[in-house]
Amino acid sequence: MKISELSERSGVPVATVKFYIREGMLPRGEVLSTTRAEYSEEHLARLRLIAALADVRGLPLSRVRDVLALIDAPDDDPIATLGRAVGALPPYVEADRDDYPRARAAIGELGLTYDPDFTAVAQLDEALRALEAAGLDAAPPALRRYSDAMRQVAAEELAPMAGMSRAEAVPYAVLGTALYEPVMLALRRLAHHHLLVEGRGR
């Protein structure tokens, strides 16, 4: 297909497609002549992935680039690759330290694995710091309700990955992490609403 079709089918303006190509996020189409280049279904899928991360999740393009780079070149350790890939998603923290006291304590009490190289540890530490600063309860007992629910969810989510190659697993896991998060958060808010409305109605 030509660039105008690619644009129509993805909903991304032609000028923006060109911009993504220039930025190296989307490969150039196969050049047929000076005024023709052919784009494949793979280009479309890639473009939709970029749009999903950038528009739906609101990732800055620099983060989208990071995620794409990890998808393109997963290294030998798929767990480490996955860790870095989901680390590119919000909330953004600089993993500059190697000691995360709040997160370490919480993770220990909750029976999870503490690995300072995994970005989620820094994210948790930062989130707990913010809770404390705002005067909300950040102690392990209050966190238990979240960790129990999340372990259950995580176990069900990982089941489909059992039969995948690592080349398939990384984009799947990144997309899944990125795109199910808003679903989960919306359902939490809807559950609050449901409980409040129900409580008032009676």
Added chain:
Amino acid sequence: MKISELSERSGVPVATVKFYIREGMLPRGEVLSTTRAEYSEEHLARLRLIAALADVRGLPLSRVRDVLALIDAPDDDPIATLGRAVGALPPYVEADRDDYPRARAAIGELGLTYDPDFTAVAQLDEALRALEAAGLDAAPPALRRYSDAMRQVAAEELAPMAGMSRAEAVPYAVLGTALYEPVMLALRRLAHHHLLVEGRGR
């Protein structure tokens, strides 16, 4: 306290504090003389709230303003106020339509309350659209694992609100929604990691 102390205790640069005051997000201190103004603990709390929403959650200042406005002037219906307040948090959607087919179907099957005025409905619809576009499973059975977990979490979270006045409840609910979300997401990622590492170790 003076502005320099306010700045130190909050970690926000003086120039930025001035900027927030100019933008009307933070009230001016009580003017004592041409070169002195007195800031209270409430100013500090407000500033920390702004910093939590803007820095930790990465909200655009326009959204922070929306949240603050709702905290400052909750209207007569606390549930509607709460709905609009959490609607100011990401993910951002314009609630322009009044029909959200995917969300409506999912909410119906999951036994929740469908209310098109509640922003989370639009957020869910958008999130499901993105899932479909990416080829991931957005059907109600796949969503069940999230809704079950979220209902359980939501019920435990609402318990402390029973004894609050509505003036207390709105900021509490907004802050809680905003600040526990990253905790929950980090724990989900940690649970994935834990399960993967554990599975590999054996």
Added chain:
DNA sequence: TCCGTTGGATAGTCTCGCTCTCCAATATTG
């Protein structure tokens, strides 16, 4: 007394994410 700090206003800066303009070459249409 005198230097450093303060509150307050204005203008400047930097990044991001496009979007606009241009161009020559090629398709398409009448």
Added chain:
DNA sequence: CAATATTGGAGAGCGAGACTATCCAACGGA
């Protein structure tokens, strides 16, 4: 076959957002 439209590609330009730097007159502390 001529006239017109469209294409791929490159560069510069732009508008929003969020600060940040400069300036200034008026204090206040040593």
